[in-house]
Amino acid sequence: MNTLLPIQTLTRLGNFGRSLYAPGYLHQPASVEEIEQVFKLAKEQGLTIGLRGAGKSYNDAALNGGGIVLDLRRMNRILEWNPETGVIRVEPGVTIQQLWQHTLPDGWWPPVVSGTMTTTLGGCLAMNIHGKNNFRMGTLGEHVLEFTLLLPTGLEIICGPKKNRDLFYAAIGGLGMLGVFTTITLQMKRVHSGFLQVRAWNVPELTTHLAAIEAGAPAHDYIVGWLDATARGAGLGRGQIHAADYLPEGQDADPDRSLQVEYQTLPSRFFGLVPKSLLHYFMAPFMNNPGVWAINTAKYLLGLPARSYRQTHAAFHFLLDYVPDWELAYGRDGLIQYQSFLPKETARDAWTEMLTLSHRRGLPAYLGVTKRHRPDEFLLSHAVDGFSLALDFKVTQRNRARLAQLLQDFDRIVLEAGGRFYFAKNSETVPETARRFLGKEAIAKFRALKTRCDPNHLLQSDLYRRVFGEQG
Amino acid sequence: MPTNVTALPPRSTPLQPRRRALLIGASSGIGAALARRLAAEGYVLALLARRADLLQRLCEDINAACGEARAVPYVHDVRDHAAIPDLLKRILADLGGLDLVIYNAGVNLPAGPEAYDFENDLLMTEINYVGALAWLDRVAAVFQQLKSGQIVGISSVAGDRGRAGNPAYTASKAALTCYLEALRNRLGRYGVHVLTVKPGFVQTDMLKHAQRPFMVISPEQAAADICKAIRKRRQSIYTPARWGFIMLIIRLIPSFLFRRLRFLA
Numbered sequence: 001m002n003t004l005l006p007i008q009t010l011t012r013l014g015n016f017g018r019s020l021y022a023p024g025y026l027h028q029p030a031s032v033e034e035i036e037q038v039f040k041l042a043k044e045q046g047l048t049i050g051l052r053g054a055g056k057s058y059n060d061a062a063l064n065g066g067g068i069v070l071d072l073r074r075m076n077r078i079l080e081w082n083p084e085t086g087v088i089r090v091e092p093g094v095t096i097q098q099l100w101q102h103t104l105p106d107g108w109w110p111p112v113v114s115g116t117m118t119t120t121l122g123g124c125l126a127m128n129i130h131g132k133n134n135f136r137m138g139t140l141g142e143h144v145l146e147f148t149l150l151l152p153t154g155l156e157i158i159c160g161p162k163k164n165r166d167l168f169y170a171a172i173g174g175l176g177m178l179g180v181f182t183t184i185t186l187q188m189k190r191v192h193s194g195f196l197q198v199r200a201w202n203v204p205e206l207t208t209h210l211a212a213i214e215a216g217a218p219a220h221d222y223i224v225g226w227l228d229a230t231a232r233g234a235g236l237g238r239g240q241i242h243a244a245d246y247l248p249e250g251q252d253a254d255p256d257r258s259l260q261v262e263y264q265t266l267p268s269r270f271f272g273l274v275p276k277s278l279l280h281y282f283m284a285p286f287m288n289n290p291g292v293w294a295i296n297t298a299k300y301l302l303g304l305p306a307r308s309y310r311q312t313h314a315a316f317h318f319l320l321d322y323v324p325d326w327e328l329a330y331g332r333d334g335l336i337q338y339q340s341f342l343p344k345e346t347a348r349d350a351w352t353e354m355l356t357l358s359h360r361r362g363l364p365a366y367l368g369v370t371k372r373h374r375p376d377e378f379l380l381s382h383a384v385d386g387f388s389l390a391l392d393f394k395v396t397q398r399n400r401a402r403l404a405q406l407l408q409d410f411d412r413i414v415l416e417a418g419g420r421f422y423f424a425k426n427s428e429t430v431p432e433t434a435r436r437f438l439g440k441e442a443i444a445k446f447r448a449l450k451t452r453c454d455p456n457h458l459l460q461s462d463l464y465r466r467v468f469g470e471q472g
Numbered sequence: 473m474p475t476n477v478t479a480l481p482p483r484s485t486p487l488q489p490r491r492r493a494l495l496i497g498a499s500s501g502i503g504a505a506l507a508r509r510l511a512a513e514g515y516v517l518a519l520l521a522r523r524a525d526l527l528q529r530l531c532e533d534i535n536a537a538c539g540e541a542r543a544v545p546y547v548h549d550v551r552d553h554a555a556i557p558d559l560l561k562r563i564l565a566d567l568g569g570l571d572l573v574i575y576n577a578g579v580n581l582p583a584g585p586e587a588y589d590f591e592n593d594l595l596m597t598e599i600n601y602v603g604a605l606a607w608l609d610r611v612a613a614v615f616q617q618l619k620s621g622q623i624v625g626i627s628s629v630a631g632d633r634g635r636a637g638n639p640a641y642t643a644s645k646a647a648l649t650c651y652l653e654a655l656r657n658r659l660g661r662y663g664v665h666v667l668t669v670k671p672g673f674v675q676t677d678m679l680k681h682a683q684r685p686f687m688v689i690s691p692e693q694a695a696a697d698i699c700k701a702i703r704k705r706r707q708s709i710y711t712p713a714r715w716g717f718i719m720l721i722i723r724l725i726p727s728f729l730f731r732r733l734r735f736l737a
Contacts, residue, residue: 007614007617010614010617010618011618020485022483023570047561059485059486060485065483065484065568065569066564066566066570395486400488401487403487427486428488465483466482466485
């Protein structure tokens with residue numbers, strides 16, 4: 001690896017929503033030794049280091065403006081795979097795509113996946129991602145058997161649910177602030193087919209919507225709701241529920257075929273005609289209030305007859321990869337996502353208030369997604385026994401200030417309803433909000449661990465500065 | 473080095489983007505007026521000057537007026553070339569990036585109509601021109617690499633002609649004007665904007681050396697013109713704009729005539 005020449009490595013880096021950019025001295029180490037060199041360099045240069053995977057957070061999690069950014073995607077070797085036990089040991093830059101493509105032919109699927117398969121496992125663990133099966137399988141962190149954490153002090157520590165427990169539960173979901181995951185051992189999930197059995201049905205308003213998810217969850221392996229955030233009045237919170245189940249052994253006549261990677265791969269053309277890489281150009285003209293309303297209404301009406309069908313794992317899970325570069329359709333200033341997690345008792349009232357408020361201010365969300373969740377043991381946890389609602393908003397020069405005000409009001413409503421937030425999504429969370437939902441004790445505990453693992457506060461990100469303050 | 477322990481300014485979020493500016497020569501005159509104006513427009517600022525007390529007070533004023541940390545002081549002498557790479561790196565890290573750099577450091581030390589003073593002339597050249605090179609060469613490399621950014625140089629109407637009254641001052645400003653034009657021609661293709669500002673007489677410390685000032689404007693007026701030109705990405709402006717017309721005529725006067733016009737030359 002080249003030694004650091006600051007200016008030549010300076011790169012403009014962005015986030016998933018294309019709504020924020022910051023320059024960083026980009027380093028792409030391929031080995032633990034190269035990471036250690038960058039640690040040394042950072043100390044010499046008096047710079048901080050931010051960790052970055054695929055850069056698929058919607059906010060400033062993978063940005064470290066004016067500092068070093070350590071992009072771990074070149075550390076992407078699969079180190080060990082046991083098709084008998086489903087245990088896999090990988091480097092942090094391995095993506096969800098690499099992971100499932102490696103294990104599915106042997107009949108194993110990742111226990112938890114994100115909506116895009118381009119994310120790296122290091123990034124997924126730093127954020128402790130959840131999927132559409134959170135209520136059943138928990139977060140990705142709950143399936144980690146062990147990881148090695150390289151601390152900025154140079155120490156390598158092996159952590160597991162029973163070994164260095166405090167660090168295990170803090171580094172997972174620890175925003176990359178305690179150390180670098182250098183190896184990750186994960187338990188995969190056995191599947192007997194490349195298909196899922198999917199059921200889709202409409203729900204006419206929010207109460208029914210949440211009731212359907214709550215009632216549906218125990219009966220299914222996955223459940224997710226699409227929420228038409230432009231619908232108002234009696235139809236507020238209407239949408240479509242998708243529930244999916246693994247096929248039991250023997251149900252798939254030819255599992256050897258459906259488990260093949262080629263069989264799972266998403267089609268590259270839309271209706272067999274339009275290359276999907278161009279699709280975002282066709283979407284852009286509809287990305288405004290009336291356009292989205294029309295599309296959502298059409299989607300809702302077309303979805304009225306309940307359906308049941310088989311779909312491959314990849315097609316069901318990786319909706320965000322279906323249209324490449326879909327974020328571009330949101331235009332120059334990109335999009336932001338606001339996701340709130342609410343206890344099941346308060347969710348309906350809080351979201352009714354929030355959706356109504358967004359309509360009254362003329363700022364409807366263009367996409368709404370609901371999920372069912374369960375609490376977990378991680379230190380910086382977003383989890384609740386309840387639901388989450390993720391809302392995508394288009395950012396423009398004109399709506400920026402009003403949108404910021406709307407999200408402040410959302411934060412207040414969510415906090416009052418006992419809700420929580422997820423650090424890979426919301427971009428405007430302030431320290432006071434974090435204190436209120438995480439609690440002073442959890443933050444103090446995290447800070448103490450930070451000081452222990454990273455006494456010079458070498459690891460920083462713009463997210464960490466924003467939410468926990470410069471010195472951590 | 474950041475000269476005090478004031479909190480660093482907040483960083484951009486998608487809904488609260490903050491432009492980041494570095495202002496070299498910020499403690500008084502046009503520099504101080506620019507700092508106040510940019511802060512009021514929402515910029516976060518790294519302010520550089522030699523005079524620590526003035527700089528500190530300016531930052532405190534700005535931060536109090538804005539109700540948050542928006543200006544960070546860095547004591548620096550533009551003749552200290554060796555300090556620049558580290559200082560630029562420090563500022564990039566402190567602000568989280570850089571969108572605008574303004575080189576405003578400048579002195580005018582006339583020796584008198586018949587006198588020559590190399591020491592003074594060297595000092596003027598070092599501050600007005602060499603300091604600009606030392607800073608803007610580095611800044612240009614960063615902006616070229618990032619393919620974005622705005623560079624502003626505060627030159628002078630004095631740089632448009634060699635004037636008998638103060639040869640070294642006019643030469644230093646002419647060099648700066650020419651250097652900025654060259655930077656603009658070089659960086660345009662990278663999407664980097666370079667603005668040359670040529671103020672006339674501005675009510676600052678420098679005015680006490682002017683023999684017959686006229687059309688004098690306040691530093692605030694100059695700062696307003698400059699900020700507008702930054703927004704509109706103009707190439708070159710006179711402030712006030714009337715100087716554009718005056719200097720057009722003055723530039724067109726043939727040399728043999730110009731040297732006889734004592735009131736101009």
